[in-house]
């Protein structure tokens with residue numbers, strides 16, 4: 001038996017098949033898949049296990065929004081209209097949100113890591129050359145983790161604030177404050193008409209704030225079909241919010257620390273609000289993770305191939321997964337990439353020389369470019385998958401956009417009095433398959449997966465004709481869209 005030194009023991013203990021930076025939904029799934037496929041894995045987290053999604057994004061925002069859409073639905077059915085014509089109990093809604101954010105404690109998710117057989121280190125991780133990760137654990141001594149096969153960077157993204165005079169002193173809200181605030185501001189200005197902007201405007205207006213949404217472009221939700229933003233804007237205005245398009249914010253100030261803030265617009269106008277939410281996009285959390293030690297640019301989005309291996313790094317040991325690779329900034333897409341990365345790392349560790357990286361292959365995140373589903377949980381909901389008509393055209397496809405008024409579908413009429421909504425499918429005329437589908441209307445979020453199956457499955461329209469929607473459901477819109485296409 002050979003004697004080992006303390007250093008050798010520590011090195012052996014800290015050598016894993018896979019080292020994961022960041023325990024958001026993506027990092028957790030990379031580690032879990034790798035472990036399930038027989039590899040050892042360690043995950044490092046500097047804040048809370050569960051990441052942005054669990055504490056400041058998906059979960060708390062949807063917990064704020066569900067009471068809003070439930071009340072709106074009740075107001076559209078006879079017999080409940082009067083009962084639902086009441087303000088939301090904001091205290092109860094905020095408490096419900098707190099519970100869904102696990103009161104910003106991660107004990108449950110740490111226990112899950114343990115039960116899944118994944119080692120956990122709390123601290124700030126940095127790359128330190130190929131396959132080496134140094135973790136500042138706060139205890140004075142750094143811990144060095146070595147990866148036999150792969151390192152996965154899953155450090156996510158943070159909110160971006162524009163470079164405006166007075167902004168830092170004005171204590172603006174970002175998505176973190178908008179999802180975790182403990183009281184309802186009487187007046188809330190929201191800058192940005194993307195997904196965070198419209199969801200948070202919807203939630204806080206219903207909770208009692210007077211919301212002014214300031215959008216520099218021509219409409220809301222610019223990444224979706226134009227009718228999505230139009231219907232959501234109409235509904236926000238009916239709820240009492242002010243939606244202003246074509247305006248830019250040029251400055252902000254908060255004169256007294258506990259006083260209101262003033263927003264200055266490009267036309268010289270000034271607007272007073274108690275809080276200002278900047279919902280103006282995301283930046284990668286890569287500024288201080290040692291990218292320079294492996295030849296990459298600190299602060300950049302990490303560009304990858306379809307297997308999520310970082311471009312420009314020799315030997316394919318470095319993966320970037322989830323928001324940080326900028327492929328599709330959504331939890332479900334990050335988790336999808338994680339399943340693909342876990343399988344790819346396991347295949348390589350088991351000596352497989354060729355990965356299955358062709359379109360829709362086991363080791364290619366093809367859906368990131370062909371079939372990304374997204375639901376915006378506003379009233380009405382906006383749900384889309386794949387390409388919009390404009391994107392399909394720009395990509396050079398020969399297409400036809402087929403529209404149908406959702407309100408005239410029997411199931412929609414039963415769902416809500418005066419149901420307002422619209423559906424569009426974008427047909428690839430050469431292949432007679434679907435490139436994209438969008439639904440806007442109450443409760444369409446749960447309809448979206450049918451469209452995702454059709455787009456990702458490249459189901460021929462002739463076969464879709466045999467997928468019979470049950471009567472009388474909102475899904476009958478599928479039949480109406482196909483009938484409209486066939487003429």
Ligand SMILES: Cc1cc2nc3c(=O)[nH]c(=O)nc-3n(C[C@H](O)[C@H](O)[C@H](O)COP(=O)(O)OP(=O)(O)OC[C@H]3O[C@@H](n4cnc5c(N)ncnc54)[C@H](O)[C@@H]3O)c2cc1C
Nearest residue numbers: 022024025026046051052057058125156322323329330331
């Ligand atoms: C308000 C809001 C609502 C959203 N709602 C939805 C929704 O309904 N549905 C949806 O699909 N998506 C939604 N998103 C997007 C979703 O939150 C992200 O796509 C998702 O969180 C990305 O997961 P991730 O694991 O890649 O990154 P993150 O969730 O950001 O996790 C990254 C983790 O890495 C940690 N980390 C960073 N640097 C280090 C380091 N150096 N060392 C150790 N740890 C580190 C961070 O602390 C964090 O825990 C929403 C986003 C926002 C802002």
Ligand SMILES: NC(=O)c1ccc[n+]([C@@H]2O[C@H](COP(=O)([O-])OP(=O)(O)OC[C@H]3O[C@@H](n4cnc5c(N)ncnc54)[C@H](O)[C@@H]3O)[C@@H](O)[C@H]2O)c1
Nearest residue numbers: 162192193194195196197216279280281282329375376377
């Ligand atoms: N339900 C969901 O799936 C959900 C919910 C929230 C967020 N998310 C994801 O999180 C990510 C971040 O969302 P987001 O809304 O912050 O980003 P976004 O990119 O969707 O929207 C940001 C908007 O702000 C505008 N903007 C940028 N700079 C500006 C400025 N200086 N002044 C005024 N407007 C400005 C942009 O033109 C854009 O329309 C998105 O990728 C989104 O898909 C998803």
